[in-house]
Each structure stands twice: as structure tokens, then as C-alpha cells.
Amino acid sequence: MPVSLEILLPFFTASLLLALAPGPDNIFVLTQSALHGRIAGLMVMAGLCTGLIGHSAAVAFGAAVIFQTSATAFSLLKCIGGAYLIWLAIQAFRASGTDVPIHQENRPGLFRLYCRGIIMNVTNPKVAIFFLAFLPQFVSPAGGSVSSQILVLGLLFILATLLVFGSIALTAGTLGQWMNRSERIQKTLNRLAGTVFIGLALMLVRSER
Template structure:
């Protein structure tokens, strides 16, 4: 039921750096491995509303309604620009032994979830992506859609965790160099701003 074509296509989609990947990598560098797992988990959870919208047919409504799409799109654009501004302004040193406190974990959860849920491109993507891999003439299309969705989310979480752990491996180098810290901070801010601009130009 889960074809090789679906697994390969999903892997390519997940590996392409987007807001979730950039956020997970930046979290792994700045706050450590444990925090990157938080980020990966919640970024993956942020996909769930888009999958539910696709299953329930809400994505079709959004695709047909320019107003609904634009409202969600510009909310996402505004939030990405806010994240870019906050990242650019945050000149606090990276802490090598930082473990996310309850307050920090809550902030990670909120930011990661908002980054994904405010992206209408995900809903449209799943509307076009998942139905292609449902077997024609199947008696259980709903079950297949759920299975495909669960598989995609599992792959997303695993890949995001790997990204976060790889970022953590380079963390000591970042900690020892304020210059590298400054370069990375500006780089992540620019990446979030670029993704916001890209979303703003989406029709």
C-alpha cells in the first residue's frame, strides 16, 4: 500500500530545507540536542492540521477561496517576518549547557507550531500530493489517506531530528566563536525573511 514512489517522493520533499528544517537546525545550534527534538516534534505536529484539512476537504475550500488563502497566507508572512526580526535582534550568547526549561519548552512549542500551521502552501500541497498515491478503485480511501499521512509525518519527524542532531554536532564550534554566532544569527534571520517573502508572493 505504501509504494516506493511515495517513500522516495516524500523523502525528497522532507529533505528540502523549509521553515521547519531551518527552525529545527537553528534550535539545535542555539539551544542544543534536546531542544532540537522538541522543535522537530512540534514542527511535525504542525503538519497535522493541514493533513486533517485535506482529509476533511477543507483544502478544497481554501484552494477555491482566494480570500481564505490570502488571510492565512499573510498571517504566516507576518509571523515569519517577526521570527526573522526577533532572530536578528537577539544578541544573547549561545549557551552550551542549556536544557529547555518548562518556559523555554513552551516557547519552542508555540513558535514551531505557528511556523507550520500559518503556511497555507502546506494545505494546498497535501491536497495535490496525497491523493496521487491512493490506489484507484480502493474500498478504503480514507484509511489509505490516513496511512499515507502517518507515514509522511513519521518521515518528517525522523529527518528533522537528524537535522537537529547534525546541527548539535557543530555547536561547540559555534559556542567558541562569537563571530560565527553573529554570522549564523543573521543567516537564520535572513532565511526566515526570505521564506516570508516567498510565501507573500505565492498565489
């Protein structure tokens, strides 16, 4: 076993607490679930976790160092992510109350929602740098291959994320179904989502390495 239980248990606990801490990803799951329903939130969550697989692999094989050492790469990626969030905000502000999907057939396609999650995650260089700083802390030289240990830890972090984000998606989606019965609340949810997207975009663009 590449990682011992003495390391896995505290790592998993820390991962759960980090996933629970308010941040761009869980806020994104919450807003998308409230707007489009539980399934939509779960698809966004799946996309975010797919992005985390990429970050885990990047750390394991050293690619994340690029974003830590290259100011140009870091700035370019966060600008792409910020622009995407602004685009989502514009879509939310332009939507009328009746545009909020209440029925399954009217919400954005599941693949599109999945892709939203991936883009949201991979265009945030802070995630790559966080993984680069966090995962190696739990690597043991006695555990064998460092890359294998990091990949195992990355998968365990993703499991913690699935548990927390899945709970957020199910809860927010249930509440959203009830709130979407009112056109006024639908409009408010759209405006709130747009404001959240702008806030996330500003946080991302202003972030430093």
C-alpha cells in the same frame, strides 16, 4: 490494510526525497538547532510534524479545499505566517552574541519551541495545498475509505519527515554547540537566522496558490 505495500514503498521513498529537498521547514529546523541545540531542534521538528497531522486531517476531510479555492483565506493565512517569521527575525537581530543559548537552561522553553514549529507549519497554506495535491495521487479506489488511506499516507509522510528533520536537528545542533563557544560566531548565527527568517517570510507572502 487500507494502503497496499506497492503504494506505500514508492510513497515513502518520495516522501523522504521531498523532506530532503531544501524548503522552509527543514531550513527552520536547521537554524533553530544551530542556535539553540539539538533538543531545541527536535522540539521544533515535533511541532512541525504536529502541524502535518493537522494538514493530513484537513485533506482527509476536505478542509484544505478552502485554501485552494478561497483567495481571501489563502492570503490571510500566509500573511499571518509571514508576520510571525518577521517577528522571529527581529528577535534574532536584536539578540547579542551572549544571548544565544549555550546551556540547556538558557534556551527558549521547550513548549515555546514546539509551538514555533506548529505555527510555522500551519500558517503556510502551501503545505495544505501540497498535501491536497500529493496525497490523493497515492489513493486507490480499491483500498476502501479514501479518508483512511489519506490519513495513513499522511502518517507515513510524517515518519519520513521525522527521520530527515531529526537527522538535520542532531547534526546542526552538534555543530551549533561547537560554534556557540565563540561570541563572534554566535552573533553571526543570529544575523544569519534573522536573514533566513526574512527570506522565508518573503517567500511565503509572495507565494501563489
